[in-house]
Amino acid sequence: MKKSVEEDVFIPLYPKSTVEDKSSPCSKFQERRFWSAVKLLSNVVLWDGIVQEDKVRDLGLSKLLNRYLLLNILNTPLGPENIEKCKKVVACLPERWFQDLKSGSSLPELVNFCQHLLQ
Numbered sequence: 001m002k003k004s005v006e007e008d009v010f011i012p013l014y015p016k017s018t019v020e021d022k023s024s025p026c027s028k029f030q031e032r033r034f035w036s037a038v039k040l041l042s043n044v045v046l047w048d049g050i051v052q053e054d055k056v057r058d059l060g061l062s063k064l065l066n067r068y069l070l071l072n073i074l075n076t077p078l079g080p081e082n083i084e085k086c087k088k089v090v091a092c093l094p095e096r097w098f099q100d101l102k103s104g105s106s107l108p109e110l111v112n113f114c115q116h117l118l119q
Contacts, residue, residue, distance in 0.1 A: 001044055001051075005063050009037050011072050019075075034072045034085070037064060042092040049096075057097070061109035065089065070113055078119075086117060 011033040012026075019027040044060045069089060076082045097107060106114050 001047065001059055004040060005044070005059050009033075009040065009064065009068050011037060011068050013071065013075065016075070030072070034069065037068050038085075038088050038092065040064060041069065041089065045092055045094055048094045053097075057107070057109060060092075061107065066109065066112060070116070073113075074116060086113075089113070 012030055014026045014030060018024060019030055021027060041060055041064045044064065045056060048056045069085075073082060073085050073089070076085060101107070
């Protein structure tokens with residue numbers, strides 16, 4: 001899993017003017033890479049309960065979400081597309097990671113993602 005996250009994930013960042021046209025090859029490629037990384041995130045967190053939780057959280061949240069996915073989400077204009085991306089990421093996260101948290105708090109690895117959601 002670690003090798004896949006470190007070597008197989010690539011989401012290019014193009015200038016805003018290049019990806020605003022959703023029919024452009026750059027925009028389409030960037031979107032395909034984003035959704036591939038979301039699928040990898042969902043597969044990584046499926047190992048929760050089998051592999052040590054801290055390893056799964058490190059790969060899934062620290063590496064995939066914070067290093068790749070969040071950057072793309074932050075560069076997506078606010079609107080339905082951004083909301084859809086955020087919903088898919090949230091749907092990947094195991095509920096049990098949040099069971100022992102106090103109301104209004106979250107996992108340390110999700111601070112930046114939560115800030116984006118609040119905006």
